[in-house]
Amino acid sequence: MPAALAPRLTSILACPRCGSLLEPGSSTIQCSKCGSEFRVEQGVPIFVAEDVVVAREHTSNPLGAEFEEILRQGNDFVLNIGAGGTAERYPNCIEFEHKIFRHTDVVGDAHHLPFRDATFDRVFAFNVFEHLADPKAAAQEIYRVLKPGGGIAIHTAFLQPLHEAPHHFYNATEYGVRLWFAAFEIENCRVSGNFGPGVMLAFLTSQVLDSARLGGISAEEEKLVSESTIGEWADFWNTRGELPPGFGALQALPEPMQKRVAAGFELLARKPLATGQTNR
Numbered sequence: 025m026p027a028a029l030a031p032r033l034t035s036i037l038a039c040p041r042c043g044s045l046l047e048p049g050s051s052t053i054q055c056s057k058c059g060s061e062f063r064v065e066q067g068v069p070i071f072v073a074e075d076v077v078v079a080r081e082h083t084s085n086p087l088g089a090e091f092e093e094i095l096r097q098g099n100d101f102v103l104n105i106g107a108g109g110t111a112e113r114y115p116n117c118i119e120f121e122h123k124i125f126r127h128t129d130v131v132g133d134a135h136h137l138p139f140r141d142a143t144f145d146r147v148f149a150f151n152v153f154e155h156l157a158d159p160k161a162a163a164q165e166i167y168r169v170l171k172p173g174g175g176i177a178i179h180t181a182f183l184q185p186l187h188e189a190p191h192h193f194y195n196a197t198e199y200g201v202r203l204w205f206a207a208f209e210i211e212n213c214r215v216s217g218n219f220g221p222g223v224m225l226a227f228l229t230s231q232v233l234d235s236a237r238l239g240g241i242s243a244e245e246e247k248l249v250s251e252s253t254i255g256e257w258a259d260f261w262n263t264r265g266e267l268p269p270g271f272g273a274l275q276a277l278p279e280p281m282q283k284r285v286a287a288g289f290e291l292l293a294r295k296p297l298a299t300g301q302t303n304r
């Protein structure tokens with residue numbers, strides 16, 4: 025019997041490399057087919073190679089009332105990807121993370137979920153997808169571990185400044201989100217309250233001012249920017265007339281600060297000269 029592993033996990037885990045059943049031991053788990061071995065730390069199976077950070081004190085933002093209610097009712101078996109540090113542990117929810125938070129059940133990679141096919145009634149992934157290198161692959165994995173008819177709830181970034189760098193890869197439009205989840209029957213893709221235009225403006229302006237300060241803007245220019253009005257910036261955009269207060273100072277910020285809050289990027293690249301050895 026696995027001394028360290030929670031019993032509710034043993035019936036749902038599968039090898040993230042080959043999908044086969046796992047044989048839990050006391051301090052490691054082994055794949056019955058490919059022989060891959062995974063460690064167990066503090067009772068949490070670890071399906072990533074790198075060292076895992078333990079962050080038991082951290083508390084994340086709550087999921088939102090309707091989702092907490094689903095967990096509280098406990099009728100559905102839920103996988104919460106990127107659960108973070110939850111305030112409460114629900115017996116019917118598996119918390120999946122890349123660190124060990126207070127209630128983390130499994131540490132792994134969302135691109136290779138270590139669960140058997142058709143295991144969950146619901147999958148939640150809040151503020152996860154912008155941080156995934158291959159969102160489509162992760163969406164496929166969610167599809168695989170869901171029972172037929174099972175539901176998903178996804179929150180992901182659109183007009184958000186850089187956060188959790190360098191693990192922030194994509195800000196998606198509605199159409200991008202729909203594309204990632206095209207295999208699902210999409211019931212609705214809406215703006216939840218935590219993502220409304222007011223929140224967007226607050227987050228963006230806060231990060232613009234923060235970047236300006238970190239970028240060494242003068243106190244005088246900082247005052248100009250923070251006392252400028254949204255109307256002044258909008259007028260400039262619409263008429264290309266008078267520059268809004270502090271415009272020049274923001275445009276002149278050091279590159280790393282601009283990258284946190286830029287409208288986009290210019291990429292210049294080149295095909296390597298020698299393709300021999302790496303070419304397949």
Ligand SMILES: [Zn+2]
Binds near residue numbers: 041042055056
């Ligand atoms: Zn395997």
